[in-house]
Amino acid sequence: xxxxxxxxxxxxxxxxxxxxxxxxxxxxxxxxxxxxxxxxxxxxxxxxxxxxxxxxxxxxxxxxxxxxxxxxxxxxxx
Numbered sequence: 001x002x003x004x005x006x007x008x009x010x011x012x013x014x015x016x017x018x019x020x021x022x023x024x025x026x027x028x029x030x031x032x033x034x035x036x037x038x039x040x041x042x043x044x045x046x047x048x049x050x051x052x053x054x055x056x057x058x059x060x061x062x063x064x065x066x067x068x069x070x071x072x073x074x075x076x077x078x
Contacts (some may be wrong), residue, residue: 002025002027002072003025003071004026004069005024006024006051007021008022008049009022009046017041020038021039022035023036023059
């Protein structure tokens with residue numbers, strides 16, 4: 001089963017203090033990450049490194065993940 005999730009890597013903080021948001025695809029225990037053009041500030045993260053809900057960037061992340069899920073579902077149907 002394919003799972004798609006947005007994530008950041010704490011050790012890959014940029015010089016300006018932001019993190020690049022990556023989309024993680026997992027299928028049969030194999031993981032691939034896709035860099036996005038989205039960057040997040042530490043103030044938009046919880047202490048555990050999750051995205052704070054209700055922020056503008058959170059909505060963009062959710063839309064991005066949803067669009068990838070729809071595209072992958074469309075591929076499975078054909």
